[in-house]
Amino acid sequence: MLSRRNLPPNEVNLLKLVWHPDDIDVELNVVKPSAFRREDLTGQHGSFVSVDRSDIAERSCMEDLASKQAEKANGNDIKRELAKIGQLGCSDVRSSEDQGRKLFSVSSFPREFNKAHCGIHSNLITPKKGSAMDQLRNELVKLTSPPVGFDEAYGPDTEAEGE
Amino acid sequence: MFDFATTTMSSAIPFVLPLVFALQPGASSVSALREAAAEPQFDQIGVPLFVPTDSSFQDFKIVIQKLNTISQSSAWVEAALEKIQSYAGLQDGWRGEGSFAPTEKTLQEASELLLQISAEMPDLTRPLISVDEEGFACLHWNSTTLLATFSVYGDGTYSFFSEGYGSVAKSDDEIIGAILPQDLIETMTGRHAFEAKLAA
Numbered sequence: 372m373l374s375r376r377n378l379p380p381n382e383v384n385l386l387k388l389v390w391h392p393d394d395i396d397v398e399l400n401v402v403k404p405s406a407f408r409r410e411d412l413t414g415q416h417g418s419f420v421s422v423d424r425s426d427i428a429e430r431s432c433m434e435d436l437a438s439k440q441a442e443k444a445n446g447n448d449i450k451r452e453l454a455k456i457g458q459l460g461c462s463d464v465r466s467s468e469d470q471g472r473k474l475f476s477v478s479s480f481p482r483e484f485n486k487a488h489c490g491i492h493s494n495l496i497t498p499k500k501g502s503a504m505d506q507l508r509n510e511l512v513k514l515t516s517p518p519v520g521f522d523e524a525y526g527p528d529t530e531a532e533g534e
Numbered sequence: 535m536f537d538f539a540t541t542t543m544s545s546a547i548p549f550v551l552p553l554v555f556a557l558q559p560g561a562s563s564v565s566a567l568r569e570a571a572a573e574p575q576f577d578q579i580g581v582p583l584f585v586p587t588d589s590s591f592q593d594f595k596i597v598i599q600k601l602n603t604i605s606q607s608s609a610w611v612e613a614a615l616e617k618i619q620s621y622a623g624l625q626d627g628w629r630g631e632g633s634f635a636p637t638e639k640t641l642q643e644a645s646e647l648l649l650q651i652s653a654e655m656p657d658l659t660r661p662l663i664s665v666d667e668e669g670f671a672c673l674h675w676n677s678t679t680l681l682a683t684f685s686v687y688g689d690g691t692y693s694f695f696s697e698g699y700g701s702v703a704k705s706d707d708e709i710i711g712a713i714l715p716q717d718l719i720e721t722m723t724g725r726h727a728f729e730a731k732l733a734a
Contacts, residue, residue, distance in 0.1 A: 393629075393664075396662045396676075399662070399676070401662070401676055403662050403664040403672070403674060404662075404664065404666075404672050404674050404683050405664035405665065405666040405672055408666070408667060409666060409667070409668060409670075410667070499668060500670075500685065500687060500693065500706075501685075501693050501706045502693045502694060502695045502704035502705055502706050503695075504685070504693075505683040505684070505685055505693055505694055505695035505704070506683075506695040506704065508683055509674075509681050509682070509683045509695050509697065512674070512676065512681070512683075513676075513681055
Protein backbone atom coordinates (compact mmCIF):
# COMPACT_ATOMS: atom_id res chain seq x y z
CA MET A 372 0.00 0.00 0.00
CA LEU A 373 1.37 3.40 -0.95
CA SER A 374 1.42 6.02 1.78
CA ARG A 375 0.90 9.67 0.87
CA ARG A 376 4.54 10.48 1.60
CA ASN A 377 5.50 8.09 -1.21
CA LEU A 378 3.58 10.11 -3.74
CA PRO A 379 5.37 12.89 -5.61
CA PRO A 380 3.28 16.05 -5.93
CA ASN A 381 1.25 16.64 -9.07
CA GLU A 382 3.14 19.84 -9.87
CA VAL A 383 6.47 18.16 -10.60
CA ASN A 384 7.75 16.91 -13.92
CA LEU A 385 9.04 13.39 -14.32
CA LEU A 386 12.38 13.20 -16.08
CA LYS A 387 13.12 10.21 -18.27
CA LEU A 388 16.50 9.36 -19.73
CA VAL A 389 16.24 8.70 -23.48
CA TRP A 390 18.92 8.01 -26.03
CA HIS A 391 19.62 9.67 -29.31
CA PRO A 392 19.18 8.16 -31.84
CA ASP A 393 17.73 4.85 -30.62
CA ASP A 394 14.79 6.20 -28.61
CA ILE A 395 14.19 9.40 -30.56
CA ASP A 396 13.02 10.26 -34.03
CA VAL A 397 15.81 12.59 -35.07
CA GLU A 398 13.82 14.67 -37.56
CA LEU A 399 10.71 15.21 -35.44
CA ASN A 400 12.54 15.19 -32.08
CA VAL A 401 9.90 13.04 -30.40
CA VAL A 402 10.40 9.84 -28.41
CA LYS A 403 9.44 6.55 -30.02
CA PRO A 404 7.23 3.99 -28.26
CA SER A 405 10.24 1.70 -27.93
CA ALA A 406 11.69 4.19 -25.41
CA PHE A 407 9.21 2.63 -22.98
CA ARG A 408 10.07 -1.02 -22.36
CA ARG A 409 7.19 -3.47 -22.54
CA GLU A 410 8.55 -5.22 -19.49
CA ASP A 411 8.10 -2.03 -17.45
CA LEU A 412 4.45 -1.62 -18.46
CA THR A 413 2.97 -5.04 -17.75
CA GLY A 414 1.66 -3.92 -14.35
CA GLN A 415 3.09 -7.10 -12.84
CA HIS A 416 5.97 -8.05 -10.54
CA GLY A 417 6.48 -4.50 -9.36
CA SER A 418 7.29 -3.32 -12.86
CA PHE A 419 7.54 0.41 -13.53
CA VAL A 420 9.13 3.00 -15.79
CA SER A 421 12.04 4.67 -14.00
CA VAL A 422 11.96 8.46 -13.84
CA ASP A 423 13.25 11.25 -11.56
CA ARG A 424 11.01 13.90 -10.04
CA SER A 425 12.15 17.33 -11.17
CA ASP A 426 11.87 19.22 -7.86
CA ILE A 427 14.70 17.31 -6.16
CA ALA A 428 16.41 15.76 -9.17
CA GLU A 429 20.19 15.96 -9.28
CA ARG A 430 21.94 16.22 -12.57
CA SER A 431 24.83 14.06 -11.37
CA CYS A 432 22.49 11.10 -10.67
CA MET A 433 21.12 11.10 -14.20
CA GLU A 434 24.61 11.56 -15.62
CA ASP A 435 25.80 8.53 -13.64
CA LEU A 436 22.89 6.49 -14.98
CA ALA A 437 23.62 7.64 -18.52
CA SER A 438 27.25 6.77 -18.09
CA LYS A 439 26.41 3.23 -16.89
CA GLN A 440 23.95 2.66 -19.72
CA ALA A 441 26.46 3.95 -22.28
CA GLU A 442 29.06 1.58 -20.86
CA LYS A 443 26.68 -1.36 -21.26
CA ALA A 444 26.19 -0.35 -24.86
CA ASN A 445 29.89 -0.67 -25.64
CA GLY A 446 30.52 -3.74 -27.72
CA ASN A 447 26.85 -4.09 -28.60
CA ASP A 448 24.92 -2.65 -31.49
CA ILE A 449 23.08 -0.19 -29.28
CA LYS A 450 23.18 3.29 -30.72
CA ARG A 451 23.50 5.39 -27.58
CA GLU A 452 25.31 8.42 -28.85
CA LEU A 453 23.77 11.21 -26.81
CA ALA A 454 21.73 11.08 -23.60
CA LYS A 455 18.72 13.38 -23.48
CA ILE A 456 15.84 14.06 -21.13
CA GLY A 457 12.16 13.68 -21.94
CA GLN A 458 9.72 15.20 -19.44
CA LEU A 459 6.23 14.11 -18.45
CA GLY A 460 3.93 16.15 -16.22
CA CYS A 461 3.18 14.10 -13.11
CA SER A 462 -0.45 15.23 -13.02
CA ASP A 463 -0.85 14.48 -16.75
CA VAL A 464 0.38 10.94 -16.21
CA ARG A 465 -1.98 10.46 -13.28
CA SER A 466 -4.91 11.95 -15.18
CA SER A 467 -4.45 9.75 -18.20
CA GLU A 468 -7.47 7.48 -18.48
CA ASP A 469 -9.45 5.22 -20.74
CA GLN A 470 -13.23 5.08 -20.27
CA GLY A 471 -12.91 6.44 -16.74
CA ARG A 472 -10.14 4.04 -15.79
CA LYS A 473 -6.84 5.60 -14.73
CA LEU A 474 -4.02 4.09 -16.76
CA PHE A 475 -1.04 4.99 -14.55
CA SER A 476 -0.02 5.77 -11.02
CA VAL A 477 3.20 7.45 -9.91
CA SER A 478 5.09 6.75 -6.70
CA SER A 479 8.46 7.61 -5.18
CA PHE A 480 11.22 5.06 -4.89
CA PRO A 481 14.00 7.04 -3.26
CA ARG A 482 17.34 5.31 -3.35
CA GLU A 483 20.44 5.98 -1.35
CA PHE A 484 22.20 7.47 -4.34
CA ASN A 485 19.10 9.04 -5.92
CA LYS A 486 16.43 10.58 -3.70
CA ALA A 487 14.42 11.74 -6.74
CA HIS A 488 13.85 8.28 -8.16
CA CYS A 489 10.19 7.52 -9.00
CA GLY A 490 8.23 4.94 -10.92
CA ILE A 491 5.36 5.17 -13.39
CA HIS A 492 3.22 2.05 -12.86
CA SER A 493 0.72 0.68 -15.29
CA ASN A 494 -2.64 0.13 -13.59
CA LEU A 495 -3.52 -2.37 -16.32
CA ILE A 496 -2.21 -5.88 -15.99
CA THR A 497 -1.36 -6.62 -19.57
CA PRO A 498 0.82 -9.03 -21.54
CA LYS A 499 3.77 -7.71 -23.50
CA LYS A 500 1.86 -8.29 -26.75
CA GLY A 501 -1.42 -6.69 -27.73
CA SER A 502 -3.29 -3.46 -28.17
CA ALA A 503 -3.38 -2.64 -24.43
CA MET A 504 0.42 -2.42 -24.48
CA ASP A 505 0.25 -0.33 -27.66
CA GLN A 506 -2.20 1.98 -25.91
CA LEU A 507 0.02 2.46 -22.84
CA ARG A 508 3.03 3.30 -24.99
CA ASN A 509 0.92 5.57 -27.20
CA GLU A 510 -0.18 7.45 -24.12
CA LEU A 511 3.32 7.87 -22.67
CA VAL A 512 4.68 9.05 -26.02
CA LYS A 513 1.89 11.61 -26.15
CA LEU A 514 2.73 12.89 -22.66
CA THR A 515 6.49 13.13 -23.18
CA SER A 516 7.81 16.52 -24.21
CA PRO A 517 10.43 16.75 -26.99
CA PRO A 518 13.73 15.56 -25.49
CA VAL A 519 16.23 18.20 -24.46
CA GLY A 520 19.87 18.19 -23.42
CA PHE A 521 20.97 18.03 -19.78
CA ASP A 522 21.74 21.76 -19.69
CA GLU A 523 18.19 22.61 -20.68
CA ALA A 524 16.65 20.11 -18.29
CA TYR A 525 18.79 20.85 -15.22
CA GLY A 526 20.44 24.18 -15.99
CA PRO A 527 24.13 24.62 -16.83
CA ASP A 528 26.57 22.26 -15.14
CA THR A 529 28.20 24.74 -12.75
CA GLU A 530 30.40 22.11 -11.09
CA ALA A 531 32.00 21.25 -14.41
CA GLU A 532 32.47 24.94 -15.21
CA GLY A 533 34.21 25.55 -11.89
CA GLU A 534 36.76 22.79 -12.38
CA MET B 535 4.80 17.17 -57.99
CA PHE B 536 2.36 20.01 -58.48
CA ASP B 537 3.73 23.49 -58.24
CA PHE B 538 1.07 25.84 -57.00
CA ALA B 539 2.96 28.91 -58.18
CA THR B 540 3.24 27.80 -61.82
CA THR B 541 0.06 25.77 -62.30
CA THR B 542 -2.58 27.83 -64.10
CA MET B 543 -6.14 27.78 -62.89
CA SER B 544 -7.56 26.99 -66.34
CA SER B 545 -5.38 23.93 -66.77
CA ALA B 546 -5.70 22.62 -63.25
CA ILE B 547 -9.32 23.15 -62.27
CA PRO B 548 -10.89 20.60 -64.66
CA PHE B 549 -8.43 18.03 -63.35
CA VAL B 550 -8.77 19.04 -59.74
CA LEU B 551 -12.54 19.34 -59.61
CA PRO B 552 -13.35 15.63 -59.23
CA LEU B 553 -10.62 15.37 -56.62
CA VAL B 554 -12.16 18.18 -54.63
CA PHE B 555 -15.31 16.11 -54.37
CA ALA B 556 -13.35 12.95 -53.64
CA LEU B 557 -10.94 14.34 -51.09
CA GLN B 558 -12.65 17.36 -49.59
CA PRO B 559 -16.35 16.60 -49.65
CA GLY B 560 -17.15 19.17 -46.98
CA ALA B 561 -20.34 21.11 -47.61
CA SER B 562 -18.50 24.43 -47.83
CA SER B 563 -16.13 23.13 -50.53
CA VAL B 564 -18.96 21.72 -52.60
CA SER B 565 -21.07 24.82 -52.43
CA ALA B 566 -18.12 27.02 -53.28
CA LEU B 567 -17.37 25.03 -56.39
CA ARG B 568 -21.01 24.97 -57.40
CA GLU B 569 -21.00 28.71 -57.00
CA ALA B 570 -17.91 28.99 -59.17
CA ALA B 571 -19.46 26.73 -61.81
CA ALA B 572 -22.74 28.66 -61.98
CA GLU B 573 -21.61 30.72 -64.94
CA PRO B 574 -19.22 28.50 -66.85
CA GLN B 575 -16.88 29.86 -69.49
CA PHE B 576 -14.85 27.90 -72.01
CA ASP B 577 -11.28 28.12 -73.19
CA GLN B 578 -10.15 28.00 -76.85
CA ILE B 579 -10.63 24.23 -77.17
CA GLY B 580 -13.91 24.14 -75.30
CA VAL B 581 -12.69 23.03 -71.87
CA PRO B 582 -14.91 24.52 -69.14
CA LEU B 583 -13.19 27.33 -67.38
CA PHE B 584 -14.32 28.50 -63.95
CA VAL B 585 -13.78 31.96 -62.57
CA PRO B 586 -12.54 31.27 -59.07
CA THR B 587 -14.22 32.83 -56.08
CA ASP B 588 -12.15 33.42 -52.95
CA SER B 589 -13.45 30.25 -51.35
CA SER B 590 -12.97 28.03 -54.40
CA PHE B 591 -9.46 29.42 -54.78
CA GLN B 592 -8.87 28.36 -51.18
CA ASP B 593 -10.21 24.88 -51.97
CA PHE B 594 -7.86 24.73 -54.92
CA LYS B 595 -4.91 25.44 -52.66
CA ILE B 596 -6.01 22.72 -50.24
CA VAL B 597 -6.24 20.16 -53.02
CA ILE B 598 -2.82 21.10 -54.38
CA GLN B 599 -1.39 20.65 -50.90
CA LYS B 600 -3.12 17.27 -50.68
CA LEU B 601 -1.74 16.19 -54.04
CA ASN B 602 1.73 17.26 -53.00
CA THR B 603 1.42 15.16 -49.85
CA ILE B 604 0.38 12.15 -51.89
CA SER B 605 3.23 12.56 -54.35
CA GLN B 606 5.70 12.91 -51.48
CA SER B 607 4.38 9.81 -49.71
CA SER B 608 6.23 7.44 -52.02
CA ALA B 609 9.46 9.03 -50.83
CA TRP B 610 8.74 8.26 -47.18
CA VAL B 611 7.67 4.70 -47.94
CA GLU B 612 11.05 4.00 -49.46
CA ALA B 613 12.87 5.62 -46.55
CA ALA B 614 10.70 3.75 -44.02
CA LEU B 615 11.35 0.41 -45.72
CA GLU B 616 15.07 1.14 -45.62
CA LYS B 617 14.79 1.98 -41.94
CA ILE B 618 13.08 -1.35 -41.24
CA GLN B 619 15.79 -3.21 -43.10
CA SER B 620 18.48 -1.33 -41.17
CA TYR B 621 17.59 -3.49 -38.16
CA ALA B 622 18.44 -6.69 -40.03
CA GLY B 623 22.00 -6.78 -38.69
CA LEU B 624 21.09 -6.79 -35.00
CA GLN B 625 22.09 -9.75 -32.84
CA ASP B 626 20.39 -11.08 -29.70
CA GLY B 627 21.56 -8.99 -26.74
CA TRP B 628 21.65 -5.86 -28.91
CA ARG B 629 19.95 -3.83 -26.21
CA GLY B 630 21.44 -5.46 -23.16
CA GLU B 631 21.05 -8.84 -21.52
CA GLY B 632 17.83 -10.66 -22.41
CA SER B 633 17.04 -8.55 -25.45
CA PHE B 634 16.20 -10.19 -28.75
CA ALA B 635 16.98 -9.15 -32.29
CA PRO B 636 14.05 -8.97 -34.71
CA THR B 637 13.83 -11.99 -37.02
CA GLU B 638 13.91 -11.66 -40.78
CA LYS B 639 10.23 -12.63 -40.78
CA THR B 640 9.36 -9.84 -38.34
CA LEU B 641 11.06 -7.24 -40.54
CA GLN B 642 9.44 -8.68 -43.67
CA GLU B 643 5.99 -8.53 -42.06
CA ALA B 644 6.60 -4.97 -40.84
CA SER B 645 7.48 -4.00 -44.42
CA GLU B 646 4.33 -5.70 -45.75
CA LEU B 647 2.16 -3.90 -43.23
CA LEU B 648 3.80 -0.57 -44.02
CA LEU B 649 3.21 -1.04 -47.76
CA GLN B 650 -0.40 -2.01 -47.18
CA ILE B 651 -1.06 1.02 -44.96
CA SER B 652 0.64 3.42 -47.36
CA ALA B 653 -1.31 2.00 -50.31
CA GLU B 654 -4.62 2.24 -48.46
CA MET B 655 -3.91 5.65 -46.92
CA PRO B 656 -1.40 7.39 -49.20
CA ASP B 657 -1.80 10.81 -47.65
CA LEU B 658 -0.46 9.79 -44.25
CA THR B 659 2.74 11.38 -43.01
CA ARG B 660 5.76 9.15 -42.52
CA PRO B 661 5.75 6.79 -39.53
CA LEU B 662 8.39 6.39 -36.84
CA ILE B 663 10.05 2.99 -37.09
CA SER B 664 11.63 1.13 -34.21
CA VAL B 665 12.26 -2.31 -32.77
CA ASP B 666 12.20 -3.16 -29.09
CA GLU B 667 13.95 -5.50 -26.70
CA GLU B 668 11.58 -8.36 -27.48
CA GLY B 669 12.49 -8.18 -31.16
CA PHE B 670 9.09 -6.83 -32.17
CA ALA B 671 8.85 -4.11 -34.80
CA CYS B 672 6.88 -0.95 -34.15
CA LEU B 673 5.29 1.51 -36.58
CA HIS B 674 4.13 4.72 -34.99
CA TRP B 675 2.30 7.78 -36.32
CA ASN B 676 2.46 10.93 -34.25
CA SER B 677 0.80 14.13 -35.47
CA THR B 678 -1.66 16.71 -34.24
CA THR B 679 -4.56 14.62 -35.56
CA LEU B 680 -3.31 11.07 -35.12
CA LEU B 681 -1.49 8.92 -32.58
CA ALA B 682 -1.19 5.30 -33.63
CA THR B 683 1.08 2.45 -32.59
CA PHE B 684 1.36 -0.87 -34.44
CA SER B 685 3.33 -3.83 -33.10
CA VAL B 686 4.46 -6.53 -35.51
CA TYR B 687 5.33 -9.83 -33.84
CA GLY B 688 6.83 -11.95 -36.60
CA ASP B 689 4.25 -14.73 -36.19
CA GLY B 690 1.96 -13.47 -38.94
CA THR B 691 0.02 -11.14 -36.63
CA TYR B 692 0.10 -7.56 -35.46
CA SER B 693 -1.76 -5.42 -32.93
CA PHE B 694 -2.56 -1.72 -32.96
CA PHE B 695 -4.01 1.12 -30.96
CA SER B 696 -5.00 4.18 -32.97
CA GLU B 697 -6.51 7.43 -31.77
CA GLY B 698 -7.46 10.10 -34.28
CA TYR B 699 -10.25 12.32 -35.57
CA GLY B 700 -12.24 11.78 -32.39
CA SER B 701 -12.26 8.00 -32.60
CA VAL B 702 -10.32 5.08 -31.19
CA ALA B 703 -9.60 1.74 -32.83
CA LYS B 704 -7.71 -1.22 -31.43
CA SER B 705 -7.12 -4.88 -32.13
CA ASP B 706 -4.94 -7.65 -30.73
CA ASP B 707 -4.59 -10.30 -33.41
CA GLU B 708 -4.80 -8.86 -36.88
CA ILE B 709 -3.40 -11.00 -39.68
CA ILE B 710 -0.62 -9.57 -41.82
CA GLY B 711 -1.94 -9.18 -45.38
CA ALA B 712 -5.62 -9.22 -44.42
CA ILE B 713 -7.85 -6.25 -45.20
CA LEU B 714 -7.23 -3.35 -42.81
CA PRO B 715 -10.10 -2.86 -40.33
CA GLN B 716 -12.47 -0.06 -41.33
CA ASP B 717 -12.42 1.55 -37.87
CA LEU B 718 -8.63 1.73 -38.08
CA ILE B 719 -8.79 3.52 -41.42
CA GLU B 720 -11.34 5.94 -39.99
CA THR B 721 -9.11 6.91 -37.08
CA MET B 722 -6.11 7.35 -39.37
CA THR B 723 -7.79 9.34 -42.14
CA GLY B 724 -10.87 10.92 -40.61
CA ARG B 725 -12.95 9.64 -43.52
CA HIS B 726 -15.94 9.01 -41.31
CA ALA B 727 -15.83 12.65 -40.18
CA PHE B 728 -15.95 13.88 -43.79
CA GLU B 729 -18.78 11.50 -44.61
CA ALA B 730 -20.77 12.62 -41.59
CA LYS B 731 -20.25 16.25 -42.57
CA LEU B 732 -21.36 15.53 -46.11
CA ALA B 733 -24.45 13.65 -44.90
CA ALA B 734 -25.37 16.59 -42.67
